[in-house]
Amino acid sequence: MNDVVVVGSGVAGLCAAVEAAEAGAQVLVLERDTAVGGASAMSGAACNMVGTRLQHAHGVDDDVQLALADWVRVGGPTADVEWARRYLERSRVDIYEWCEDLGISWMELSQPEGNSVPRVHTPAGWGRGIVEALTSRAKSLGVEIEVGLDVHQVVVRDGAAAGVRATSAEGEELQLGARAVVVCTGGFAANHDLMRDVAPNLRRLPRLLSGGAPGALGHGHRLLRRAGAQFTCLDHIWAYPNGTPDPDDETGTRGVGVRGVTGDIWLNRAGRRFVDEGNRNGGSGARALLAQPKQTAWSIFNSAELPNVVLLGNERWGTPGKVDPALLAEFWCRSEFVWRADGPTDLARKIGLPVPAVEASVATFNAAVLAGKDRDPEHQRSLTGVSPLAGPDLIAIQFFPIAVKTFGGVKTDLECRVIDQNGAIIRGLFAAGEVAGMAGGCINGRAALEGTMFGPCLYSGRVAGAAAMAELTRL
Incomplete structure (x- = not known):
């Protein structure tokens, strides 16, 4: 019996694993693909952050209220303001400085469209560099990472997550018990049919390409729907x-x-x-x-x-x-x-x-x-x-x-606990990253500033891992 099973090994999943393991949990990470990283490893990993040393070094005067105003103006009424504010308030300590402690350096500061000041930070090594640093940290903490395992069910008993069922690459059926399950499986931008199904306005386009990670097919969405989860803003598809x-x-x-x-x-x-x-x-x-x-x-x-x-x-x-x-x-x-x-x-x-x-x-x-x-x-x-x-x-x-991204997903509270279709918490079940609309269900809204995708995935993964272990400690 594991303390925590994390489904997905992108930045959200790896952060969840590291946080839970640092709190003393026995953690198992399951990845459907044959390699760790998912969309995160392919990303430029730009992060919208406030009050960092890099900003100060460039003489940039920024604060949370200014950044939040930009965020909400671009994202519109469906942006989760509470999650966005929390992310921005914690971005310097929980992303910028935390990544520096992992050995990541922030090499570039930019001001893409919609930002009032330069606040988009690009790390050395891009997304792959962060994935490699997180993988190394997770393994040093004793986290077990298994690739090539297709999780097809979150086991829920008496209203609480109890583990997962999965199939190995060889076709072997596995049941893995856990006291908490954290789903971090990414989005569904690679699933052409699903995108057109949830966002009918896309059907009128003569040609819509699917980008992002090839594995972003919505597997986690199916897992969570079967577990009784509530979803929000699934029609918010971000195209370049x-x-x-x-x-x-x-x-x-x-x-x-x-x-x-x-x-x-x-x-x-x-x-x-x-x-x-x-x-x-x-x-x-x-x-x-x-x-x-x-x-x-x-x-x-x-x-x-x-x-x-x-x-x-x-x-x-x-x-x-x-x-x-x-x-x-x-x-x-x-x-x-x-x-x-x-x-x-x-x-x-x-x-x-x-x-x-x-x-x-x-x-x-x-x-x-x-x-x-x-x-x-x-x-x-x-x-x-x-x-x-x-x-x-x-x-x-x-x-x-x-x-390239899906901005809606499974709805969670501020501790990344999955909310069911009746508005109640599913005990022991957490979700973070793009499967949860980067954080909470839809942190960005219908549109987004550059740098507000990778960062919230990283942050919500940390929140989910810490919250999972905190719940187990309380129980």
Whole structure:
């Protein structure tokens, strides 16, 4: 009999395991995949935090109330204000400094769209670095981690969790007893059918790609639903505008997010620019793409930027921390949504866009760059460090909306205890991370600031692990 069984080994699950083990629990972590980390290992792991040493070093004046105002303004009325405030209040101590104690250093501070000040922190080693540090810490505490085990039921007896049932890779059925169960299985952005089922508005899109971790299929949601859990905001799907189909996926539904390009312009079917390309996130960038005919666009950039590209969603093409140039070259060759040409005229013809419009769009943009303007006159896009778009080698990548996160999930209280359909606590059952809408059920709301996903998953995992052990101690 284990004290605590944690289902899922992403950042939330590993944090829950570490917290419970540090409190003296015997902990078993079960992972459905063959490797530890899930979506967390593929993440850039940017965290929205307040009052950190890095902010102070850059002279940034920030506080919880300002950060919370930004959070709620972007997230809207479904954002869980109580959870968001709690997260922000504890972000410096429980994330920034706690990760530093694990050996993680915070290397970059940025101010993505929607943040009043720079408060988004990127760690050295990205998500994989944090996963590796947490795994090492968990094992040093005696946590047992088993991969390749598919948990298909949370056992509930007399209104309390009593363990899980699972199937091994060899097909062996296992029943594992536990005094507490913590579910940290991630979201369901990789489950195309489930997304369209819970968010009918997505059905109208000519093409919606699934991004994020391939294993984000909603297995934990099924586990918790069977256990009688209550869910909230499942239709809150977070999509980015910079997805392109993954040639490794024969179904045509999986995509990769294109990152690292900074000097491109985006053209719609009319061959016209339509957005400040610096805002390539799930906010204004996604809204602008969704307003275009057929909800698609083409990113045009110089081939000199190819070495900077990172493709997120399939680790074979690379991760934020490691890119193999040979594999990237394979992607460019195999993708049916990538074109190369000597100049804008030839590129427009190959894509099938109106040649005069493309020529004019490129010429207008280049004129602003060559004139030394700080911002282009069309969309006020920053031109700092940007080069003119010129031959002999221009690249075009076709973009589609790509779903990467699910913002709704199982509803919990502030101790990550799962709430049933009647509003009561299911004793001994906890949930954290994306399966719980990052924290509580829906900490972000319908939209989100950058950096408000990985951080709350980490934080809620810590809360869940500590709360699980505290409940066992009380009992």
